[in-house]
Amino acid sequence: MATLGLHLALFLAALAFMEGFAWVMHRYVMHGWLWAWHRSHHEPRTGIFELNDLFAVVFAAPAIVAIYFGANGVPWLLPIGLGITAYGAIYFVFHDGMVHRRFRVPVGKSRYWKQLIQAHRIHHAVHTKEGAVSFGFLLARPVRELKAKLRARGVDA
Numbered sequence: 001m002a003t004l005g006l007h008l009a010l011f012l013a014a015l016a017f018m019e020g021f022a023w024v025m026h027r028y029v030m031h032g033w034l035w036a037w038h039r040s041h042h043e044p045r046t047g048i049f050e051l052n053d054l055f056a057v058v059f060a061a062p063a064i065v066a067i068y069f070g071a072n073g074v075p076w077l078l079p080i081g082l083g084i085t086a087y088g089a090i091y092f093v094f095h096d097g098m099v100h101r102r103f104r105v106p107v108g109k110s111r112y113w114k115q116l117i118q119a120h121r122i123h124h125a126v127h128t129k130e131g132a133v134s135f136g137f138l139l140a141r142p143v144r145e146l147k148a149k150l151r152a153r154g155v156d157a
Helices: 002-033 035-042 051-071 077-099 111-123 143-152
Strands: none
Touching (some): 002 035
């Protein structure tokens, strides 16, 4: 039973950690030195995929490695890999489904989901590497605050 508790704690910790990790990666890597990939996400898509989708492959690698080794001799890595995978699944449904409508998902009606969707759309009000706001995916500042930040930068949102 203690092992189950530890594994649940590791799973939840990995899931929570991923939001901070995603924020840092989005702010400093995607809107930084790998803007060449991410730019495609801030422009109209011309097909099913965009260059930005390569990030999903890159970010899946640690989860795959953790799950593999967790199932083959290092058991505490399994819940970590599953927590990373759960975050990826939530992100995929929210970001690609609810926000960008790449596939049909019932749009969340709660204030929480509406705020996240608005925050991400405000992020896309900026089409350049610099000046964007709201880099998280499952946590977002209040919409008024984000709009005020953009206005202060000379962007109308």
